[in-house]
Amino acid sequence: MTLATIAYRISTDVSFAAMLQKNTEETLHKAGIDLKVDEKTALQKILALPGQISQAGNFSYTAEPWAAERQ
Amino acid sequence: MDVESSIKERLAFALKHVDLAPSYRELLFSVSGNYLKAQLDHFQACKPPVYLPFLCCEANEMGSQRAVGVSSAWFLLQVAAHLLDKVEDQELEKIRMSLRGKGMCTNLSTGMIFVAEWILNHLELDCVDAGAAWDIQRAFQETVLSVCSGQHLDLSIAAPDLPTCWEIAEAKSGAAFALACYAGARISTHQSDQLYHLENFGRYLGTIVQISDDLKDLEWDNTIRKKKKTLSPLASAFLLHIGENSAGISTPPVNNSEIPIIQNSLILYLRLEAMKYAEMARNELKVIQLAQTPQDQMLSILNHLSWLGATVN
Numbered sequence: 337m338t339l340a341t342i343a344y345r346i347s348t349d350v351s352f353a354a355m356l357q358k359n360t361e362e363t364l365h366k367a368g369i370d371l372k373v374d375e376k377t378a379l380q381k382i383l384a385l386p387g388q389i390s391q392a393g394n395f396s397y398t399a400e401p402w403a404a405e406r407q
Numbered sequence: 408m409d410v411e412s413s414i415k416e417r418l419a420f421a422l423k424h425v426d427l428a429p430s431y432r433e434l435l436f437s438v439s440g441n442y443l444k445a446q447l448d449h450f451q452a453c454k455p456p457v458y459l460p461f462l463c464c465e466a467n468e469m470g471s472q473r474a475v476g477v478s479s480a481w482f483l484l485q486v487a488a489h490l491l492d493k494v495e496d497q498e499l500e501k502i503r504m505s506l507r508g509k510g511m512c513t514n515l516s517t518g519m520i521f522v523a524e525w526i527l528n529h530l531e532l533d534c535v536d537a538g539a540a541w542d543i544q545r546a547f548q549e550t551v552l553s554v555c556s557g558q559h560l561d562l563s564i565a566a567p568d569l570p571t572c573w574e575i576a577e578a579k580s581g582a583a584f585a586l587a588c589y590a591g592a593r594i595s596t597h598q599s600d601q602l603y604h605l606e607n608f609g610r611y612l613g614t615i616v617q618i619s620d621d622l623k624d625l626e627w628d629n630t631i632r633k634k635k636k637t638l639s640p641l642a643s644a645f646l647l648h649i650g651e652n653s654a655g656i657s658t659p660p661v662n663n664s665e666i667p668i669i670q671n672s673l674i675l676y677l678r679l680e681a682m683k684y685a686e687m688a689r690n691e692l693k694v695i696q697l698a699q700t701p702q703d704q705m706l707s708i709l710n711h712l713s714w715l716g717a718t719v720n
């Protein structure tokens with residue numbers, strides 16, 4: 337569940353988010369966060385997205401719209 | 408193969424062989440057909456989820472035509488679960504006006520489940536051998552129970568913690584998508600390692616679908632909760648977890664101005680989890696031999712769903 341911690345810190349601590357994008361390994365190490373391989377790969381993919389990572393949770397999106405046949 | 412026609416033909420065949428009121432038969436057929444068309448139309452960048460049993464069958468070097476019955480039954484269960492979910496979560500406003508009565512919706516869902524059962528009882532139409540057919544029926548029944556169990560937890564635990572939220576996600580959509588992959592593959596192989604890894608692939612993919620459903624709920628919550636300014640159960644579980652596990656981070660109490668920040672970090676967290684599950688799903692496919700084209704199409708579905716709306720595919 338350390339991904340939860342990382343997501344919260346990215347969203348609330350701009351300097352942490354910037355450091356994480358600049359040097360992921362070192363920042364995680366300093367924060368005492370030990371990720372599993374799958375988790376680290378996931379984080380690196382999100383960090384590689386263009387734009388500010390602290391805004392990565394702020395996007396519009398719809399799920400299963402095929403099932404939302406409102407009439 | 409024309410998936411839409413194949414599934415609709417099988418459905419029509421099943422409905423023709425049971426004694427039903429014409430209006431009920433028509434409703435079962437039209438609602439299922441509409442949902443099928445909606446799913447097929449929606450997915451442009453990749454194959455829609457209803458293709459999963461076909462692809463898993465084909466991935467083991469068997470013609471996908473033999474997966475028509477299994478795919479039809481799985482799709483009916485998918486729609487039935489969706490409708491029942493709306494009844495149980497008291498969200499009937501999210502479905503078609505004509506189905507918004509609780510009784511109508513529940514009875515239609517029940518019918519779909521038993522039409523699916525009828526189709527599974529006639530897998531000889533797809534030349535599935537008796538042993539495989541028995542195992543596929545077992546898998547369907549156990550999965551339906553798992554989904555019901557997950558839904559029970561979802562409905563009965565007022566404030567689940569974060570691990571329980573994931574347990575519920577894996578028991579619901581995770582189990583349903585694991586079934587799609589297992590049942591499709593079971594038609595074409597009885598090799599346990601192939602079945603095991605494809606089932607896991609489906610489970611992780613289904614968990615991603617549940618994440619996307621949770622995100623949709625958050626979006627819905629943001630709309631209806633503007634006046635209430637309260638956190639969803641998932642947001643509460645996330646916040647509780649952060650408070651319990653992050654030294655130096657103070658969380659509750661949360662005032663109204665902090666709610667958008669919490670929602671934002673929760674969405675980011677869910678995206679990270681989706682990416683993690685996608686990585687786990689990819690790893691499952693790396694350890695088995697599959698036909699290239701269907702494997703690529705399965706990965707395409709995974710890539711599309713795991714980006715949760717980001718413009719990648």
